[in-house]
Each structure stands twice: as structure tokens, then as C-alpha cells.
Amino acid sequence: MISVYFFAGLKEAAGQEKWEIDREEISIGELRREAAAAFPEAAEVIGRSMMAVNEEFASDSELVTSSDNAAFLPPVSGG
Amino acid sequence: MISVYFFAGLKEAAGQEKWEIDREEISIGELRREAAAAFPEAAEVIGRSMMAVNEEFASDSELVTSSDNAAFLPPVSGG
Amino acid sequence: MEEKHLFRVMEEPLSADRIQSLVASPDAGAVNLFIGTVREWTKGKRTLSLTYEAYVPMAEKKLAQIGMEIAEKWPGTKTAVHHRTGPLEIGEAAVIIGVASAHREAAIQGSSYAIERIKEIVPIWKKEHWEDGSSWIGDQLETSRYDEGGPDID
């Protein structure tokens, strides 16, 4: 089981702040696609979000395992 | 009588912070020469000081009268 | 002062005096403090209040990273950053950046560098409540974040 956290506008769009996916290991690119499928109303912002793994920015080719902390960091639209 | 104030290193060199000269009106250039004559040990720093009249910088050609506040503002040698 | 107090994301009101004391040292001749506050009017639009949300452990880690970057670029500087979360009223401080150095140039340049880097890499979001609605937008440092392909991956 991998836990993924949502923040700010993404948390509101998804309607929850923590999402769990039943995998032991997944690439960030695949995690992004799974999240978009699970939360179609948030798919657009998921596509534009950065991903953090263990509190560091991570690229789509990296792997996440069940022992990692994963989070989507939504963009902001400018102030 | 015109009162003239000294500050900082000039005050120490002259040994006093207020000097009075018995005139009703004097040019700043002349005041500078009179002060240098009255305090020869401070003459060098008087020559390098700015003059303020009524809390504004003043040039040597301006006049000071007995109703003005006059002050020598010594330079500093760099920190 | 403990290093752990230097870079904090917290719900309590921020204090400029506190940041100053955190970065102070006998070797410092200059401290620059930059304070981002909640502004009421932006381009004719009235803000009623703001709410900040952070991914706190990552935000504090990234603030500490920025402090290390500043110490590398301007040796001898000491940096502290406190950022607030939760609801803020007009005029309150959202972020205070403090950089102490022997000479003033490094303190001022380091502060400006911190402002830019906070926008780039620190996961903090601002929800602005206007008279006519609300939305999640850029942080109190005024420009968008993650808006052009996101921050550099480090």
C-alpha cells in the first residue's frame, strides 16, 4: 500500500487529502496516471502538479515504494 | 553673540561643545577662520568640517546671525 | 539558539525581533529582514483574508536548504525563515526572512535570493478570500510558483 498526499487546490478538487493505492512499487508517471483515473475531476491539476517523494522533488521516471512518503504538489496560478 | 556647537572629535579637540563669538552677523568662511584661530589644536578638523545653520548644510558664502543655530559637523575617517 | 528554530512553518504570529535574535552574532554588522504581509488591495481587488497551507516537513527542509545555499554563496551569512500557515488577517506577516552578515551587501542580496528560492522550491500555497470569491493562488511573495514546468529537480 502506497499513501499519497494531496494539498491545497488539489485536495479540494479530489475531496480528500490522503489517497491509498494498493501497490508495493510504482513509477511516478504511472502513479500520476492512476491518480488521474481515480479522481477525474482533479486530473487536469494532477497533470500539472509536481511530485515529492520523501520530501524531495521527484521526476516521473523515479519509483515510489510502500515505505516512501509521496505527495502531489499542485501549481498555483499566480498572484 | 553667535553660538556655535561642536560635535564628536571636534568637540574633544576643542575641549568644549559650545563656543560663543561676539558678533551679530558673520559669513561662514569668516566664522571658520575665527574658530580655527580660537582653537588652534582643532584648526585642521575645523577646516574639514561641514557647517550647519539652522539644521541645514550651509556653504562658506552664507551669513550667520545671532538668531541662528550654527554647528560644525566634523568628518569621519572611514569605518 | 537551536538550528531547528531557524527554519519554521507555523501557525503562530511571526516576529521580526525573534528572527533578528535567531540570526544575530558578534560577527554580524548587518541584518536584513524581509517581511511579506497580507495586502488588502491588489489591482483593484479587495482581499478579506488569506489562508496558507503547507506541506510542513518538506517546506521546513526546503527552507533549510535555501539557508545552506545562501551560506555557500555568501560565506559567513546566517539565515532564518519563518512562514505562517492557517488564516491570516490583513496586515499580518506571512513570511519573515532574516539574513545576518558582516557587511550589508550580503545580507540584502541573500534576502532577495531567499525570496526567489522560496517561490521556486517551498511547497506553501495561499488561498485568497476576496470580496467576490476565493481561489488558490501564488504565495505572499507575489508571483506564481511551479508555473513553467515546475521547480528544478534537485
Next chain:
Amino acid sequence: MEEKHLFRVMEEPLSADRIQSLVASPDAGAVNLFIGTVREWTKGKRTLSLTYEAYVPMAEKKLAQIGMEIAEKWPGTKTAVHHRTGPLEIGEAAVIIGVASAHREAAIQGSSYAIERIKEIVPIWKKEHWEDGSSWIGDQLETSRYDEGGPDID
């Protein structure tokens, strides 16, 4: 806050929080505070303490003039400057400059402008007490004053 509190030369310890509150306004999104502090070591020379002396009424008038200059150059800014006099210990604040503005650029640029102008036109002297003696030298803003023909006559 009264305008007369904005530009002060005083013997009491200075406070960054106080300057912040003096310049704060609902229109300000940024406040930059620059603090000049007493440094222990300068080029290998150890400072034990400092004494500042000011021509107080003129110094406060010139500080207020600098605030007006900043408001002209960066419209909408509000400036406050407090400068301390008398004996100061290592680490204490000798001067705090605060500039508030809608956007951060003006606050930071205005602060740097104030530092330069204080050196040029504000009659405050610093007597530095070293381990090996003492002398009257430049102010806490680090360079000499009146050293090249003096300030401009205004």
C-alpha cells in the same frame, strides 16, 4: 502612529517589531527592515563597544528628508528610521531602517537608498572603542562620511 515617531534618534534600545508596526498599512504587501548592528571584529581588530553621538534635531530632520525622498522615488512607500545614540554593546542595533510598499522591489531598493543617504547627510558620529584604543570613525553603515568634499548642500 504619529509621524513624529517615524524618524527618531534616541538612547533607548531599538526594536524591529516597532519599526514594522510604524510603517505597516493595509496597502503594504512587503516591509524591508535593515538593521545595522555592532560588530565585534573588523579586519582583525576587536571592538569592545561603541558610542554614538548625534546632532539630534538636525539628524531627525535629515532622516525625515530621506523618507520624503524615498516616497518621491518610490510612490506609495512609507519609511521609518530609528538611530540609537550613547554607548552600545556588541550585537546591539545602532540603526533600523524600515520601508513598506505594495511590492517588494520598492521596499528593498528604498532601504538601500536610505543606507546610502544616511551616510551622506545625517550628522551622527561613531566613537569606536577597540582593545588598543579608540577613535571617532564612520558610522555603522560602514563607510566614511563627509570624506570627499562633504555632502551636497541642499
